Amino acid sequence: MRSGRSRQSKWMLFPRLLGRMILLVLFFCCGFLLYNLAQGQFWPFEGQGVMPYSVDKAKDGRDSAGGSGEEKEGGGDEEAWQLILVNKWNPMPEDYQVELTELSNGQSVDSRIYPSLQKMFDDARSQGIYPTVASGYRTARKQKELMDEKIGAYEAEGCTRAEATRKAKKWVAVPGTSEHQLGLGVDINADGVHSKGKEVYDWLERNGYRYGFIHRYPEDKTEVTGISNEPWHYRYVGEKAAKEIRRRGVCLEEYLEEDGDSAGEKK
Template sequence: MSTHTQQTKKRRPYLFICILILLIALAGIFVQRFAGTDIYNKASLPSIDFGNENEADGEWCLILVNKWHPLETENEIDLTELSNGQCVDSRIYPQLQKMFDDMRDDGVYPVVASGYRTEQEQQQIYDESMAEYIEKGYSESDAKTETERWVAIPGTSEHQLGLGVDINADGINSYGYEVYNWLAQNAYRYGFIYRYPENKVAITGIANEPWHYRYVGVNAATEIYKRGICLEEYLGETN
């Protein structure tokens, strides 16, 4: 009797440790499955490993597209679809994912509201904006002016490159300004720039858009951020 009691007592710490390990494993699975709020479809994660972040830099991500530099041809882009249906150029996906993961670790919850667009999709957004202004009583030319403050003319949108993303708050856990503030301070570390700042409207041709970020690579983004310049100035292509 006393021997049996003794054995039970001895086993308990092992049993406790086993249960603890099991609980930790279950918690891990739960966090990964449900609490990660990962907006990206992991299944579509491309097998790109840049290793060093700076290898994600290059000419490919420094293409200038604005109203003075329209897209010459519609290139074929290798796209990665996010879990909300938006797409981005697969080459920027790892950096975008890393940025979103780190933002969430800081308690800020973003979504990609708009990623890659075809020329037709850009045309549709443009036409809808025109129709809205005209309905409000604007003249055709005033509607055009207002629309073009915000909406790039089809063929001149960075969204057609797959390198531009509109990032907003998820609307549940975060407010827009929290996302914009985080991005303004940190996005360059991942290779993304605040593309249309208020003080560069005359150069970019687009009004201040705190949600629109453009991938240019970590080296260019860091220089653009530190010098307080825009992409046109960085490339020496100001009008």
């Protein structure tokens, strides 16, 4: 009898404890949801892939709006770095980090664009066109050396320092504003043995976009890009953006601008 009673009282305690625990859990859940609602996100994990850094939500939005049907793993995260805008008005972030892959000729590029670059070169060669990367990634110091050289060359032609500097800036980006420092810009020339420059430039103009590369400084966009026509300078932006840029006949600045407050604000 006695053991029966004590067992009964234990069983009476259990539901009361359980009830308190459920209340506590509900309390935390409500708090969590309210907090996220206040932050403007209904579901707090939306859009967060496996990448540790913050998600570029704008890109996700454009993906669905564009409706190109091309889904790549990672979605918005994958694109953010591809569309970084660096020009004379938008210097690169000071803490920008690049992981490089060295090419056989000693030049290097951002490791993420290497497979596309290699594929482009392989395909070009299979069609009898022989390109080579004349200049890939550059350090800020290298960029400054190039600028100094260019200014020196104009001075040697009789320009004043100010004049020489102004002219040089049309061809060479001020350190901190060059896509070469991102590792995403490459100067592509002919190998000088099997192909001539123009053959390579023409092939790139026709085919570069298929591999995610755009002719970055076209003749008719110098006002917008701030750089003179450079048929050799190609910039990786990803296949989707490259196709769209070509279809619309715009340059990267205009492409980002047209996409309004989504990509345009991203640096």
